[in-house]
Amino acid sequence: MALSINQQAEKLVVPGIRQFSNQLVDYPEAVNLTIGQPDFPTPESVKRAGVKAIESNQTGYSHNAGLLELRQAASRFFLDTYGFRYDPETEIVITNGASEALDSVFRTILSDGDEVILTAPIYTAYESNIELCGAKVVYLDTSDTDFLPSPERLENMITPRTKAVLLNYPSNPTGVTIPPQLMDQLVEVLEKHDIFIVSDEIYSENTFAGQHMSFAAYHQLRDRFFLVHGLSKSHSMTGWRIGFLLGPAQWMKHVLKVHLYNSICASLPSQYAGIEALDNCRDVPAAMNKEYIRRRDFVYRRLTEMGLDAVKPNGAFYIFPSIEKFGIPSFEFCTRLLKEAGVAAVPGSAFTDYGEGFIRISYAYSMDILEEGMNRLEKFIESLSGSPMGNR
Ligand SMILES: Cc1ncc(COP(=O)(O)O)c(C=O)c1O
Incomplete structure (x- = not known):
């Protein structure tokens, strides 16, 4: 055969x-x-934290969800910067970059035949991750709306097969950010439907006009909302492979299993470097x-x-x-x-x-x-x- x-x-x-x-x-x-x-x-002190970890033999596995110290640092960072709280014990998993966070969350929530709505044009790794789960991507065209998603179009695209919506603002490849009023309108649509929301906000620290607003700030979505983040872009740490996945405890306990069977944990020296980045290099x-x-x-x-x-x-x-x-x-x-x-x-x-x-x-x-x-x-x-x- x-x-x-x-x-x-x-x-x-x-x-x-x-x-x-x-x-x-x-x-x-x-x-x-x-x-x-x-x-x-990568900032000097972050590099030194990584080197120090290696020199002091912090080179083994960590807790599957990542060092509690790093999860606490991430929790503090999001609270101080954006005003929302995630429990470091149950709602945060440290991943191998945002890429692995995306893969783990999709593999946790998607089954054969599910559909995921993505705004387009968009970074294409999502589509591959989603299709590997046997799910299908449905694109919401933003090419004629200055790359901002129309709430009406979103509403019209949601069907019983829709399992999730993925948002990525600031956006790769367009660089657009999403105005607060439009966020409100999109949330109004999302609120009405029982679907997951995955928001890849890896570029949130690279926002040029005003403060980034996260979809995580909308409490009404929190029980089915995942925030994907990481240090690759904000701290120029693409090769260190540190990402964060934040979400409700009831789903994160399953994401954690998917993550641990895939990669056990994120690289430990990189996790120590991540603590330094989040605690001491916020500017x-x-x-x-x-x-x-x-x-x-x-x-x-x-x-x-x-x-x-x-x-x-x-x-x-x-x-x-x-x-x-x-x-x-x-x-x-x-x-x-x-x-x-x-x-x-x-x-x-x-x-x-x-x-x-x-x-x-x-x-x-x-x-x-x-x-x-x-x-x-x-x-x-x-x-x-x-x-x-x-x-x-
Ligand atoms: C929108 C977006 N999400 C995720 C990633 C992957 O990030 P990471 O290096 O943390 O895996 C990239 C990388 O270019 C990206 O542009």
């Missing part, structure tokens, strides 16, 4: 972003604006944001001057301009941009079909790199338009 593997695994495709960045090796001189991680080093994201805002303003201005329309992002470190007017599919646009002008940006189609007609530019790069990237992009656009700034 021929060997076969899990059909859902077989169906998974290499992420569009990876398919595109695989081409980059052939263009070593290209200005790469594709990377989704901060270009700042680090603000310092990074100062720089991101400068870069965002620069990139936004240059794109606008080139005649590219973009929603001005208020969070994360991405901008998602439209390239629709050139009539070229985004994968082809980005491939030509790379080959002809030496700039790498991610095709919008890497973020679902609803991202077609856009490209994602990361500004987690120095001003020098961004300036060179924008100069090259401008020349490329001129070559497409046939004349300098011809499409303005």
